[in-house]
Amino acid sequence: MKVSLPKGTRDFLPAQSRKRKYLFSRIEQVFQRFGYVPIETPVLENLSTLMGKYGDEGDNLLFKVLNNGDFLAKADEQALIERNSNRVLPDIAKRGLRYDLTVPFARFVVMHQNEIYFPFKRYQIQPVWRADRPQRGRYQEFYQCDVDVVGSESLMYEAELIQIYDTVFHDLGIPVEIRVNNRKLLAGLAEAAGVPGKMMEMTVAIDKLDKIGRNGVLEEMVRKGIPEGNALQILNDIDLAWNELEDRLLTSQSGTLGVSELKQVWNYLDAITLHNPVVRDVRLARGLNYYTGCIFEITLATDKVQMGSLGGGGRYAELTGVFGMNDMPGVGISFGAERIYDVMDELELWPKDLDRQLDILILAMDEACLQAAFPLVSSLRAAGLRADLYPxxxxxxxxxxxxxxxxxxxxxxMGPEELEDNQVTLKNMATGEQQRVSIREIPDKIH
RNA sequence: GUGGAUGUAGCUCAGUUGGUUAGAGCGCUGGAUUGUGGUUCCAGAGGUCGCCGGUUCAAGCCCGGUCUUCCACCCCA
Structure with missing residues (x-):
């Protein structure tokens, strides 16, 4: 039998698993230090919770789980005859795998609003699933590490989350650039250029400036229905210095607000010390539709490794609106653990002693020695050593x-000679040196 | 969803214009070494050549389909 794994999923060998646990625990420690509390949500959510929250594309990338039992018997007959998957789907699948941690969190807040306190600061480190085509740094099953605050509009949290990004990546030794933008400012940009209804199209296009260049962005904007003159105006505006841009956006209420929000965030940031550069970048888009204020993205600040964004996030004025709970603002960020792992691997940033899993191994020469070694390994473990016995x-x-x-x-x-003297021969595997020591001396000798 | 590569031993890979019995390195098992690993030497085990079909006297090699993995695009972490 040929065994294999579903596309886009991976096993982790002990060495990898240890590194992953190290990574998660470092991230978690920072979350806790900033006062965030952990929650967990199920792998499965109702499809009604997930569908329509990530755009059409997102719906396609959702893993759907077939109902149990004779699910086809209950399906719409006409839809089955037409082989219309979209129409059959609601009849045969009521659940799906979570696509991210934010939407389940919004559901969580709505359901447990009377059991939590606001502002509610939570973190969540769990796997999510997307039926994307795998490629470098992209998997179908991957972990996200999310921190969000709900129930406060304070821009202090924007600054706090930026500081969390900075702390985590500094801790891990990864040089990054924290890019910050604001959706209101982008809306203002579109307004100022005379195309207020084309904010999304504009944003998606200018996000690609590095990749496809000025002309490519111009082409894409024109293709998406922005007149060439307005598109050129946008391209000019995003090259403006910050104070010039500020003046330009004065005509737009939204734009002015965006500028003001960024300023307030910077007021907080100016008073603290950060290790990585934080930059305002009008070109930063972020795909998700529900961001309404500041948006964040992490890019690598080294050309030794090529990797997409290592994390992102932003503020949503109505986190829980889609679930019927209004006036509940949220702001949060996510760490792409898999990509961070890959980057740390390539930059060789793992601590050296991570691959040591054992302090001492006992080898027995014969059955009698094995019997005597069993309580010995037990006492070494009780003394706090990672000890094992060959079986x-x-x-x-x-x-x-x-x-x-x-x-x-x-x-x-442990051989017959050692057993007789209540000793062991202790061997240093690195140097090859060995000496006879009494059993009670072992913990001292190996430190 | 679109485009390009890829698949041969446990792993990494070679395999010529189609031609007898498909190879290497590493790993594994045993031995040189009956109480000493990481170095060396010797021997051995291990293969439906991704899968299905086609062309041919003959297919690992050519053709069609399909699946896998990888890379890029779209989108994203």
Whole structure:
């Protein structure tokens, strides 16, 4: 039987798994230090919760879960005959895998509004699923690490979240640039250029400036229905210096508000020390429709590795509006753990002692020694050591090979001679030196 | 969803214009070394050549389909 894995999913070997746990725990520690509390939500959500929240494309990328039982018997017969998947879907699948952590969180807030306090600061580190075509840094199953605040409009939180980004990436040793923009400012830009209804099209196009260049952006804007003259105006405006842009946006109420919000965020930031550059970037778009205020994105500040954004987020005026709960603003950010992992791998940023899983391994020469070694390994563990015992008196060479393979720095050899003297032969695997020591000396000797 | 590559031993890969029995390195098992790994030497095991079909006297190699993985686009973390 040929075994394989579903597309876009991965196994993690012990070495990888240790690195991932390290990464998650470092991120989590920062979240906790900033006063965020953990929550968890189910892998499965009702499709009614998920559908229509991520655009048409998002609906296609949602994993749907077939109903249990004889699901086809209950499906609309006409739709089945027409082989119309979209019409059959609601009849055969009522659940799906979560696509991100934000929408389930919004549902969570609505459902538990009487059990939590506001502003509610939560973090969540769980896998999400997207039926995307896999490629570099993109998987169908991947972890997101989200921090969000709901129930406050304070721009202090924008500054706080920027500081969280800065702290985490500094902790991990990854040089990044934190890019910040504001949706209101973008709306103002579109207004000032005379195309107030084309904010989305404009934004998506100018986001690609680095990738497809000025002419490419111009072409795309024209193709999306922005007259060439207005498009050229937009291209000029985004090159303006900040104070010039500010003047230009005075004509737009929304634009003025956007500028003012960014200024307030910067007032907070100016008073603290950050390790990574935070830049205002009018070209930053972000795909998600529900952002209404500040938006964030993390890009690598090194050309040693090519990688898409390592995280993103923003403010939504109505986080829970789609679930019928109004006036509940939220702001949050997400860390792309898989991409951060890949970057740390390529930049070799993992701590050296991560791959050590054991402090000492005991090898027994015969059955009697094995019996005597069992309480020994138990006492070493009780003393706080990561200790293990080879499970049978195999050929000694084979046991040593195992010791080498698991990477233990110390081996305690227990043979008939040692057993008689209540000792072990302690071997340093790196240097090859070994000496006879009494059992109670072991913990001191290997530190 | 669109485009381009890819698939041969457990892993990484070679395999000539189609031609007898498909190879290498690493890993694995055993031995040299009956209480010593990481170095060396010897031997051995291990393959439906992704899958289905076609062309041919003959297919790992050519053709069609399909699936996988990778890369890019769209979009995204």
């Amino acid at each position: 049978q008196p195999d050929k000694f060479k084979k046991q040593m090979k195992y010791a080498d393979a698991v990477g233990t720095p110390w081996v305690a050899i």
